[in-house]
Amino acid sequence: MGKILEYYPISRLTTLRIGGCTRFFAEAESVEELKSLIRQATRSGIPHCIIGRGSNLLASDEGYSGMLLRLKSGQLGRIVKFDGRLSVEASVPTGHFCAFCARNGIGDFEFLCGIPGTIGGAVVMNAGAHGKSVGDFVESVRFLHKNGITISNAQPQFSYRHCQLGGLDVLLSVILHTDGPPVPDEEIRRRQLELRRWRNDHQPIGASAGSIFKNPIGHSAGKLIDDVGLKGYTIGGAQISEMHGNFIINQGNATCKDVLALIELIRGTIRQKFAIELQLEVHYLGISGFENI
Ligand SMILES: Cc1cc2nc3c(=O)[nH]c(=O)nc-3n(C[C@H](O)[C@H](O)[C@H](O)COP(=O)(O)OP(=O)(O)OC[C@H]3O[C@@H](n4cnc5c(N)ncnc54)[C@H](O)[C@@H]3O)c2cc1C
The missing domain is CATH 3.90.78.10 (UDP-N-acetylenolpyruvoylglucosamine reductase, C-terminal domain)
Known part of the structure; x- marks a missing residue:
């Protein structure tokens, strides 16, 4: 089991580099470990909250009085390709996901290139750019319900930068459909580079x-x-x-x-x-x- 850290600075967990300390911080290496950490927090009567790479978070200077949790991208960081679909674990960084798509000739997700964070964060935020959003490609998700039960094959409702999923506690993985024709990997890399350049020219x-x-x-x-x-x-x-x-x-x-x-x-x-x-x-x-x- 990963260590539970006390009074950990949230500024180290967010891209804004702002935030006081969280009372507890832990990274889960497996779903069982995640459930166990949530049980510990609940038993101690403190709230918990799951974060990705903190690229869409503004945290209080006073910090967070509960347990912040993150999924480790080791065991929980798999991407599997099957039948025109991808099964992606929530902790996978979007950058790794884009590199995987380039290696495998999948052109659908170029818009994610340059958006920091994890796939879990991208689904929960319905992240998007250049007229496309992750929700357009989500077939189903697997998540941990607030009642502690793991639910598979759930279909969230997506709207602009929002994902509606009743009882969501932690998003564990997502199945994405890949509709586009195969694209040569060098072509995908070229387009990803173009999008990165666009960001460099338009964003600080x-x-x-x-x-x-x-x-x-x-x-x-x-x-x-x-x-x-x-x-x-x-x-x-x-x-x-x-x-x-x-x-x-x-x-x-x-x-x-x-x-x-x-x-x-x-x-x-x-x-x-x-x-x-x-x-x-x-x-x-x-x-x-x-x-x-
Ligand atoms: C330089 C920069 C450029 C950006 N450009 C874009 C852009 O073009 N388009 C865009 O849409 N966004 C953009 N963003 C915002 C951000 O990168 C996205 O919203 C991203 O998808 C958030 O992912 P994250 O893993 O960092 O999530 P976090 O910021 O860690 O979390 C965001 C929310 O999702 C929840 N969450 C995260 N993971 C899970 C999980 N596994 N289960 C349940 N809840 C979870 C958190 O509790 C929180 O409510 C940008 C950010 C930066 C810093």
């Missing part, structure tokens, strides 16, 4: 959680933020990226409080100027009054 490289807000219907959140002149605005150590208005960058010493202040400033300004209510894409962790995970 500093510590961030990607897009903070969802795009409102018919609008780009980044363009709205640009239009109100907020690009480059800084509070404490957090800055609205000068390159992309929907990214907030941790310039090195940002706190969650700084980021929340920028979020409120953006929301208030956009509401006032355009009467549009921006919805968060980023998930909050341990932020009181906003416990959305």
Whole structure:
């Protein structure tokens, strides 16, 4: 059984590099171990929360009073190809998944290239880019229900950056259908490289959680933020990226409080100027009054 660490800094578990300590942190190497860790947390009366690579998380400066859990990508990191489908474990990093697709002539998932995180996180977030989202390819998922039972062959409902799955505690694996014709691997690599270059040209490289807000219907959140002149605005150590208005960058010493202040400033300004209510894409962790995970 992996070690249970106490008072572990969440800033080390998120791409924004922000967050106080989690009371407990553990990585599970198998489903049995995961269940055992969840049982321990439940018996001790503390909440638990599963995270991937923390690339869509804003964690409180006060930390998290429960047990943060992550799936290790060893035993739990398999990708299996069968009958025009892929079975992928939740802990597989999207980068490994894209490399697997390139090696196997599978062109459907190029859009995932350059999106950080795990396949589990990508399914739960219905991550996407360039007009495609993971949910478009999900045939079924296997997950651990809040009642402790493992459920296979479940079909979630997907909407923009959202996955609806009743009773979801931990997503364990997903079956994806691959519809496209086989593509030569060098062609896939060339297209993946093109997409990476596109990201380098359009997105900042500093510590961030990607897009903070969802795009409102018919609008780009980044363009709205640009239009109100907020690009480059800084509070404490957090800055609205000068390159992309929907990214907030941790310039090195940002706190969650700084980021929340920028979020409120953006929301208030956009509401006032355009009467549009921006919805968060980023998930909050341990932020009181906003416990959305
Ligand atoms: C530079 C940058 C660029 C980005 N570009 C894009 C983009 O183009 N498109 C896009 O959609 N997103 C983008 N993102 C956001 C982010 O990468 C995606 O949302 C990603 O899919 C999150 O995966 P993760 O493993 O890091 O999840 P986390 O951030 O760790 O978790 C996200 C949510 O999923 C839940 N979760 C994670 N794993 C599981 C699991 N196994 N079971 C149950 N719940 C789980 C967590 O509790 C949390 O609520 C970007 C982020 C960055 C930093």
